[in-house]
Amino acid sequence: MSSTTTPSTVTSPGEYAAAVEAARTAAAAYYADGTQAMDDDVYDALVRAIAAWEDAHPDEVLPDSPTGKVAGGTATxxxxxxxxxxxxxxVFNAEQLTAWAAGLERRLGRPVEAWAVETKLDGLAIAARYQAGRLVQLITRGNGTEGEDVTAQGAGHILGLPERLARPETLEVRGEVLLTREQYEAATTARVHAGGDPFSNPRSAAAGSMRTKNRPYEVEWTFFGYSALPLDATSPSLAADLAALPHSGLLDLLTDLGVQTSAAALAGAIRYDTLDGVLARIEEIGDARAGLGFGIDGIVIKTDPALDQEQAGFSSRAPRWAIAYKLPADTKITKLLAVEWEVGRTGIIAPRAVLEPVEIGGVIVTYATLHNAADITRKGLLIGDQVTVYRAGDVIPAIEAPLVAVRTGAETPIAIPEVCPRCGSDIDRTQERWRCTLGRACNAVASIDYAVSRDALDIEGLGHTRIVQLVDAGLIEDFADLFTLTREQILGLDRMGDISTDNLLAALETAKQQPLARVLTALGVRGTGRSMSRRIAKHFATMDNIRTADTEALQHVDGLGPEKTPVIVDELKDLAPVIDKLVAAGVNMTEPGAVPPGQEPAGDASDLPLAGKSVVVTGSMTGPLADLTRNEMNELIERAGGKASGSVSAKTALLVAGDKAGSKLAKAESLGVPVMGPDEFADLVTAFLSS
Ligand SMILES: NC(=O)c1ccc[n+]([C@@H]2O[C@H](COP(=O)([O-])OP(=O)(O)OC[C@H]3O[C@@H](n4cnc5c(N)ncnc54)[C@H](O)[C@@H]3O)[C@@H](O)[C@H]2O)c1
Ligand SMILES: [Zn+2]
Structure with missing residues (x-):
């Protein structure tokens, strides 16, 4: 069901009727049985095409048309x-939002005094009726006027929607029921275990499982409330509150009653006095989206005062006092073409999905991760399947599930390797992530490539082909062997003259002086990257201290918890021969300026120009900083006493903004974070420029 099979314009009555039929079928699948088979973008384009035809041909509107109906008219x-x-x-952008707000203020005849801004939670709407504090009924949205009773399926299984309120009140609470990513994984695993098909995504899993009676598997959902109404027996004082409280106050009231609300979905304020504040918050929510742990498909903006809401009222389909600011879809449907098995530089054997190219959030996605073999089995994937692919922020795209309902029968099983696909050795299957029993040695070239790369030891003149040559000639097995290469050995290589040999030897000498953080990065310890290597080096100051640190001691490093530290300890044991060779070759094993744990710092760190400051870099650097990678910028910040961070928040002390700075600059300005250009920043840290 790619976009190519669904028209985005309708030019004849026949096409119109076909489009209405296609939209109805899709909406029925989407709302009724939780088997979504069409992308939201494709559905939205289809409905827009239908609406455009209807605008031009108002006398030919079919009664089945989804336009202007809640749930496209398919739910009951x-x-x-x-x-x-x-x-x-x-609305889809700031201009449209501003125009909508202006229209609302015109309708009210006065400015809106405050806005409430919430995430648009991607689940299903539920009305929960409480009598004297007890949850007595759960009802879906249905067609908007009548919903379905799902009390038996849901009550007692929805986190945030208690069976008993903190006070014996009578009222109806409304909000969104969804599955967090974790709950979704658990629900899918449980359903597959019970012989069912995997759910295609968290939203349809939430809806589908809520509507399924007598399920052979358990599901746990999460609730975020965003509205409340009186029922017949509601006490007069509560009814008065419900009518008079602003939206933000209503959320507080629900929180007091023990209900989780949309205010708890994301840290930060709900209420904003100006539209500029609203726009900055929209940015912030967009940035936070990938880390939320549950799906949102936009941001909901509402007038906060109760009187505004009362006066603005409703159209037949939607309230006039609220609007959804849509974010681009982070989940798309495409075809799984093949699965490749790759051996990484640490010997990890990882499957990778090859996809029919699909655009997600402005990026064309052709590969997706499939964490391990168990992941493939758990998801029940087949080659040729239509699959949902999820990509959020900088996260590597991942396959969520196959769309079992649209299988054609031509799909084929995915072959799982019996031996290492690279070298034919046995596979170590004791961990979830399989590893070649040769470990790093299986793909020595990849780990050496990484060790000499710019952000590790930065050895100039040692490209990939040269490394392959050295490994093939049996001259090196790992990157430590580079430091004991002789002039004759290097000269003996194909197309290696005197000058390039001397250059390489000089580059190797220089590399021996790299700080410990870069040596550690070069080792490629599993569970650490560049910035974690810097933190570890800074904390322990010497390689000896790192090697003698136990899991307990490692946990003193910011960001290292009990799951990661045992892996690091094991890795350092594995790498002991390489480290010993490095030491013997005279490679530096200390971190300049760092003080080992338990010792007093010699100088005063608070004298450093960025002491204690969180600094973010964005855009491209110019002037003296033009050649620095982002990693090198971060190293510079840390040398000058600061803390390098990737995202702007209220805690950011400084944003270094170069050319083409985008959303981070806008956000810093809205939060009042000081901003500096690359030249001014270079002046500030000039003493730390050469490492
Ligand atoms: N892929 C498909 O086949 C298909 C079919 C039908 C509909 N759809 C999608 O469904 C969407 C339209 O459906 P809709 O009417 O269910 O939803 P909507 O996008 O019109 O939004 C209304 C819903 O938002 C929810 N919501 C979440 N957070 C909220 C908050 N903080 N405050 C208030 N409400 C909040 C409520 O459940 C409410 O009912 C479209 O985006 C469309 O793409 C897709
Ligand atoms: Zn191997």
Missing amino acids: GDVPHTRPMLSLDN
Whole structure:
């Protein structure tokens, strides 16, 4: 069901009827049985095309048309709602939001005094009725007027929606029920274990499992409330509060009653006095999206005062006092073409999915991670499957699930290797992530490539082909062997003259002086990267201290917890022969300026120009900083006493903004974070420029 099979324009009555039929089928799958088979973007384009045709041909609108209906007119129910449960209208950018806000203020005849900003949670809307503090009924949105009773499936299994309130109140709480990524994994595993098909994504899993009676597997959901209404027996004082409280106050009231609200979905304020504040918060939510642990498909902006809401009222489909600011979809549907097995530089054997190229969040995705063989089995994937692919922020795209409902029968099983696909050795299957029993030696070239790269030992003139030559000639087995190469050995290589040999020997001499952090990076210890290597080196000051540190001692390093430290200790044992060779060759094993744990620092670190400051770099650097990689910029910041960070927050002390700085600059400005250009920053840290 790629976009090529669905028209985005409708030019004839026949195409119109076909589009209505296609949208109805998709919406029915989406809302009714949780087997989504069409991308949201594709569905939205289809509905826009239908609406455009209807605007031009108002007399030809089919009764089945999804336009203007809650749930596209496909969902039903038999429990009448106290008040309709509606949809939300959409905007897609700041201009549209500003225009919408202006329209609302015109309608009200006064400025909106405050806005409430929440995440648009991607689950299903639920009405939860409480009588005297007890949860008595759960109802889906259905067609907006009548919903379905799902009390038996849901009550007692939804985190954040208690069976008993903190006070014996009678009221209806409304909000979104969703599955966090963790809950989704658990639900899918449980369903597959019970003989069912995997759910295609968290949203459809939340809806599908809520509507399934007598499931052979358990599901746990999460609830975030965003509205509350009186019922017949509601006490007069609570009814008065519900009518008069601003939206933000209503959330506080729900929190007091023990209900989790949209305010708990993301740290930060709900209420904003100006539209600029709203826009900055939208940025912030967009940045935080990938780390939330559950899906959001936008941001909901509402007028905060109750009176505004009352006066603005509703259209037949949506409230006029709220709008959804849509974010680009982070999940798309495409085809799984093949699975490749790759051996990484540490010997890890990882499957990688080859996809029919698909655009997600402005990036064309052609590969996705499939963590390990167990992941493939758990998901029940087949080659040729239509699959949902999830990509958020900088996260590596991952396959979520196959769309079992649209299989054609032509799909084929994925071959799982019996031996290491690179060298034919046995596979160590004791861990979830399989490893070649040769370990690093299986792909020595890859680990040496990494060790000499710019952000590790930075050995100039030692490219990939040269490394392959050296390994093939049996001259080196790991990067430590580089430091004991003789002039004759190097000269003996194909296309290696006197000058390049001397240059390489000089580059190797220089590399011996690299700080410990870079030596540690070069070792490629599993569970650490460049910035973690810097932190470890800084904390322990010498390689000896690192090698004698136990898991306990390692946990004193910021960001190292009990899961990672045993791996690091094991890795350092594994790497002992390489480290010994490095030491013997005279490679530096200390971190300049660092003081071992338990010793008093010699100088005063608070004299450093960036002492204690969190600094973020964005855009491209110019002037004296033009040649520095982002990693080298971070090293510079740390040498000058600062803390390098990747994202702007209220805690950021300084943003270094170069050319083409984008959202980070906008955010820093909205938060009042000081901003500096590359030249000014270079002046500030000039004493630390050469490492
Ligand atoms: N892929 C498909 O086949 C398919 C089919 C039908 C619909 N859809 C998708 O569904 C969407 C439209 O459906 P809709 O009407 O269910 O939802 P909507 O996008 O119109 O939004 C309304 C819903 O948002 C939810 N919501 C989440 N957070 C909220 C908050 N903080 N405050 C208030 N409400 C909040 C509520 O459940 C509410 O019912 C479209 O984006 C469309 O792409 C997809
Ligand atoms: Zn191997």
